[in-house]
Amino acid sequence: MDDFSIIGKNVPYTDAKEKITGKAIYAADFRLPTMLHGKILRSPYPSAKIVHIDTTKAERLPGVHSIATAFNTPGTKFGPTKSDERLFAKERVHYIGDDVAAVAAIDVDTAKEALGLIEVEYEILPAVFDPFEAMQPNAPIVHEDMETNVCHHIELHRGDIQRGFDEAFVIHEERYYLQHQYQAYIETNGATAAWQGDRLTVWAPIQTARILATVICDAFGIPRGSFRFLQTYIGGGFGGKAYQRVCLITAALARVAGAPVQIILDREEDMESTLPRVPMFIDLKMGVTKEGYITAKDAKIVADNGAYTAMGVVVVDTASTRVDSLYRLSNVHVIADLVYTNKVPTGMFRGFGNPQAHFAVESMMDTLAEKLGIDSAEIRLKNATRTGDVTVHGWKIDSCGLSDSIRVAAKASGWVEKRGKQKEKARGIGMACGLHVSGNRAIAPAGDGASSQVRIHEDGSVHVATSEGDIGQGANTIFAQIAAEVLSVPYDTVYVDPLDTDVTYFGVGAGASRVTMMGGNAVKAGALAARERLIDAAADRWECKRSDIVLVKGILVNQITEAEMTIGEAATHYIGMTGGSRLMGEGFFRAEGVVVPDKTKYGNISLAYSFATHVAEVEVDLETGQVEILKMTAAHDSGRVINPRAFEGQVEGGLAMGIWYGVGEQLVFDKGRVLNPTFTDYKVPTIRDIPKLEVHIVGKEDPNGPFGAKSVGEMAMVPTAPAIANAIYDAIGIRFTELPITPEKILKAIEERRKNGSFQR
Amino acid sequence: MTKYSILTPTGLDEALELLEKHSGNIKPLAGGTDLLIDFRYGKPAPEFLLDITCIPELNRVKVNGDIRIGPATNLTDVSQSNEIKSWYAMLAEGAGCVGSYQIRNLATIGGNICNAVPSADTAPPLLAADASVKMRSKAGERTMPVAAFFLGPRKNALQPGELVTEIELPTLKERTGSIYKRYTHRKALDLAVVGVAVQLTLTPSLEIENVAVALGAVAPVPLRVEAAEKLLVGNPYSEELAEEAAELAKKFAKPISDVRSSAEYRQKIVRVFVKRSIAEAHQRAISARSGE
Numbered sequence A: 001m002d003d004f005s006i007i008g009k010n011v012p013y014t015d016a017k018e019k020i021t022g023k024a025i026y027a028a029d030f031r032l033p034t035m036l037h038g039k040i041l042r043s044p045y046p047s048a049k050i051v052h053i054d055t056t057k058a059e060r061l062p063g064v065h066s067i068a069t070a071f072n073t074p075g076t077k078f079g080p081t082k083s084d085e086r087l088f089a090k091e092r093v094h095y096i097g098d099d100v101a102a103v104a105a106i107d108v109d110t111a112k113e114a115l116g117l118i119e120v121e122y123e124i125l126p127a128v129f130d131p132f133e134a135m136q137p138n139a140p141i142v143h144e145d146m147e148t149n150v151c152h153h154i155e156l157h158r159g160d161i162q163r164g165f166d167e168a169f170v171i172h173e174e175r176y177y178l179q180h181q182y183q184a185y186i187e188t189n190g191a192t193a194a195w196q197g198d199r200l201t202v203w204a205p206i207q208t209a210r211i212l213a214t215v216i217c218d219a220f221g222i223p224r225g226s227f228r229f230l231q232t233y234i235g236g237g238f239g240g241k242a243y244q245r246v247c248l249i250t251a252a253l254a255r256v257a258g259a260p261v262q263i264i265l266d267r268e269e270d271m272e273s274t275l276p277r278v279p280m281f282i283d284l285k286m287g288v289t290k291e292g293y294i295t296a297k298d299a300k301i302v303a304d305n306g307a308y309t310a311m312g313v314v315v316v317d318t319a320s321t322r323v324d325s326l327y328r329l330s331n332v333h334v335i336a337d338l339v340y341t342n343k344v345p346t347g348m349f350r351g352f353g354n355p356q357a358h359f360a361v362e363s364m365m366d367t368l369a370e371k372l373g374i375d376s377a378e379i380r381l382k383n384a385t386r387t388g389d390v391t392v393h394g395w396k397i398d399s400c401g402l403s404d405s406i407r408v409a410a411k412a413s414g415w416v417e418k419r420g421k422q423k424e425k426a427r428g429i430g431m432a433c434g435l436h437v438s439g440n441r442a443i444a445p446a447g448d449g450a451s452s453q454v455r456i457h458e459d460g461s462v463h464v465a466t467s468e469g470d471i472g473q474g475a476n477t478i479f480a481q482i483a484a485e486v487l488s489v490p491y492d493t494v495y496v497d498p499l500d501t502d503v504t505y506f507g508v509g510a511g512a513s514r515v516t517m518m519g520g521n522a523v524k525a526g527a528l529a530a531r532e533r534l535i536d537a538a539a540d541r542w543e544c545k546r547s548d549i550v551l552v553k554g555i556l557v558n559q560i561t562e563a564e565m566t567i568g569e570a571a572t573h574y575i576g577m578t579g580g581s582r583l584m585g586e587g588f589f590r591a592e593g594v595v596v597p598d599k600t601k602y603g604n605i606s607l608a609y610s611f612a613t614h615v616a617e618v619e620v621d622l623e624t625g626q627v628e629i630l631k632m633t634a635a636h637d638s639g640r641v642i643n644p645r646a647f648e649g650q651v652e653g654g655l656a657m658g659i660w661y662g663v664g665e666q667l668v669f670d671k672g673r674v675l676n677p678t679f680t681d682y683k684v685p686t687i688r689d690i691p692k693l694e695v696h697i698v699g700k701e702d703p704n705g706p707f708g709a710k711s712v713g714e715m716a717m718v719p720t721a722p723a724i725a726n727a728i729y730d731a732i733g734i735r736f737t738e739l740p741i742t743p744e745k746i747l748k749a750i751e752e753r754r755k756n757g758s759f760q761r
Numbered sequence B: 001m002t003k004y005s006i007l008t009p010t011g012l013d014e015a016l017e018l019l020e021k022h023s024g025n026i027k028p029l030a031g032g033t034d035l036l037i038d039f040r041y042g043k044p045a046p047e048f049l050l051d052i053t054c055i056p057e058l059n060r061v062k063v064n065g066d067i068r069i070g071p072a073t074n075l076t077d078v079s080q081s082n083e084i085k086s087w088y089a090m091l092a093e094g095a096g097c098v099g100s101y102q103i104r105n106l107a108t109i110g111g112n113i114c115n116a117v118p119s120a121d122t123a124p125p126l127l128a129a130d131a132s133v134k135m136r137s138k139a140g141e142r143t144m145p146v147a148a149f150f151l152g153p154r155k156n157a158l159q160p161g162e163l164v165t166e167i168e169l170p171t172l173k174e175r176t177g178s179i180y181k182r183y184t185h186r187k188a189l190d191l192a193v194v195g196v197a198v199q200l201t202l203t204p205s206l207e208i209e210n211v212a213v214a215l216g217a218v219a220p221v222p223l224r225v226e227a228a229e230k231l232l233v234g235n236p237y238s239e240e241l242a243e244e245a246a247e248l249a250k251k252f253a254k255p256i257s258d259v260r261s262s263a264e265y266r267q268k269i270v271r272v273f274v275k276r277s278i279a280e281a282h283q284r285a286i287s288a289r290s291g292e
């Protein structure tokens, strides 16, 4: 039995009280003296030439301070992975929502009013909305300075795909479609920016400070040392706040205004212009032997980039490869294209391309199992990746609880008793598995790692600083638990700083489910270093050997003399001893053995991989097509769980998001326009729509994670939607290959089959 | 910014006075859950809003054989009134499914019908109940059946200077059961894709003596399906009969396609929901008879 005092315990979130009592300062609560409010004028056309912009009328409106356009701001191109963005459109707009101008005024209403007074003359140009059409040779080109709409193309071969199919007993092919899903965080995007000379400070709810810092310095041509980012409390991010242009637009407007500016997006704007999930068409072909072993997997992916790329390239790379390490594969082929269209740019969203690919593969696993007459759990167990495997893309699996998760989820849900046996009630049970990374070197090719500063004050209280950032997932709580455990001090004496890039060292931020693994290890290293400094101080004070000293429950004890000293006393002594240095441990963490994947995407991209199995139970109303989700059972291997309640929160939130990715959510477009940019018509689930959720922990210690922990945040929604599709199949025998699986689609499918006699009920 | 002054009359006469005085420049304000949102979306606001929730006689449920509901009664109170629950379950259900707790605590029944959107959830129950709407202005009072009150999406029969002052529900016979069912994409905080209200009274020998079938969200105004009602009256309930009535309702509905649903799907839902509502209203009528 491991004997931890704080690791593995349900301590409350460090920020729970502030948030619950409404004291937490979110982006829109933030105020600076003399601050102006900004609003953005956006393109009403999916593709058009800007003939003329006239801002004179708007400038004359009382209360308007300044107006930023392409004509008074830098025109440098920039972007997180492709330099295809500009601050403001100058000659062309590329989608409905493209930034054309921004107004700074004394209040939001005045700024809004001024938008209506800006006169823009457009010349409408042909647009393209469908990625397949956009790939045609004669299609309108989205970006006038590019030759093709294909933004990114990859093709990968492993093993011998032809031989794989030759060896197969059953081969199945299918096209799957995954829709635009919106992150639906409670807090819309926004930022506050202020310049002092050439030095820029931005306060915003951004998850990954590093991406923002790089892009913003490129856009304004300022040195990295001139940019400071302070993270405000984040009201939900889910990947959508990894990178947001509103920070750059706010900074541009603040520079023109010569005063601090805040811009907070309206919900409609946020839904029309931020970065929803990358939609994908996935043509998948898989072969299996008679016994059910996978022999080959061939995928062709066409992904809808929208008008700008953001991180779409890496999302597509993820969708092309990650799922291949779920099972023991040796013959794999994939071709993927990321294609520009005149629609909202798409980007990072919980799972990062992985839920899309999992939907295809996990749906097909059930189809193959049925064709072979093998149970769905059985076929997964047969193929499951195991501890010690090096997978087809060179990933090193040092810990893997996949098989356990299948068994636990099956047992807990009554799989054997229910599977295939409730058709007369139109009830079904379905399963899907998944894996995810704990950090991804591909998102930080220039250099990955994490750092911490662990400072101990004279009164014994502890300060932890990292560059990772808490986006509501509880990162600071995990960091505080780790520091408290190492220093053997009470949890509530540890304070984790909000992220301030002027103070903290290197960090990549909350992306790729890396924070516990990378940041947690860095905090552990920092706390261990601080412990060494404490021992230095005590040894100096007692004039004894360092090895005589132990740290027990926050007290330093000289084992020879039995003298005692609190860590506060040691920290005080340390100041005198060093002539002014505060007692601080610096921690750095390098992911040993993790590499930047080579051109063929081969190489171990993460220190650890999490695994999970979700089981869905559903009942279909055969007259209306409505699906009642009766229960979800989730079994997760996330290594050792540092905070079980936080862990359950992540899994339950992921299930809710995954269920509605499966059955409800979708941005609907008409000629590039979002038809449902409000919560009236873009439905996210309410608490009543979420069934009983049962969460099981099956993980054991991972050798690389801090105290053995792996990731959970993204993993939590990866297998959810295919589990539901598989359950619906079990209930009514109809396979749905397009998300979301709406009642209308289900009823239509039932009626078609009733007509041709293949559906008897 | 939307700027207006809120006037708070203490009695109905003062309210009508103010309406006349500021004619063309004033609008009644009840819960504000429709009105204030309109302003946010850019609809011009009048100079004055007349807060009618502070007028006591507009804000209560009065029972004296019939049921009279003040238009400023909020939907929580409507859905929890014992008389409404026992006599007009469908209205309690219609009021009780609007929005969320927070919305129902503000939103009023008068606001719901005056706003007159096709998906208003109290409209089909009121229509099925043969409710009438009492209106008053400085010039006088008039009453009309609720069916005549709805003129089209966001259009009602009110004249300038008029307030809805009462919604009247007739006294019911025993052996009456009713139900409101709506189809929504999620279980709460959603707008009806289809709303169905059925009220059904049985004779002592359990034939259908009287029945009303009303639909919401499938046409510019809420509708009664008279053909279905005629088919049902005089017959004992049977599944086949309900099925036939439902088929008539489906044919009668003239829904549109929008981002919430296609017209065809709405029609199919009308059929299923009418059939199920008839069955359940019938069940309730039987239970009502046996005093359950």
Ligand SMILES: Cc1cc2nc3c(=O)[nH]c(=O)nc-3n(C[C@H](O)[C@H](O)[C@H](O)COP(=O)(O)OP(=O)(O)OC[C@H]3O[C@@H](n4cnc5c(N)ncnc54)[C@H](O)[C@@H]3O)c2cc1C
Binding pocket: B027, B028, B029, B030, B031, B032, B033, B034, B035, B036, B037, B052, B071, B072, B097, B098, B099, B100, B103, B106, B107, B108, B109, B110, B111, B112, B113, B114, B115, B119, B120, B121, B122, B158, B162, B163, B164, B165, B189, B190, B191, B192
């Ligand atoms: C989040 C949300 C969810 C909602 N969900 C639903 C739902 O599920 N179902 C549904 O039906 N509606 C729903 N609504 C709409 C709204 O809540 C209802 O229509 C509500 O009943 C309106 O009542 P109110 O008192 O707020 O009206 P107000 O907004 O105050 O007024 C609406 C209109 O009626 C006029 N008016 C009000 N009272 C009188 C009167 N006595 N005489 C003359 N004119 C009058 C006003 O001038 C105004 O034009 C929702 C609204 C929101 C914001």
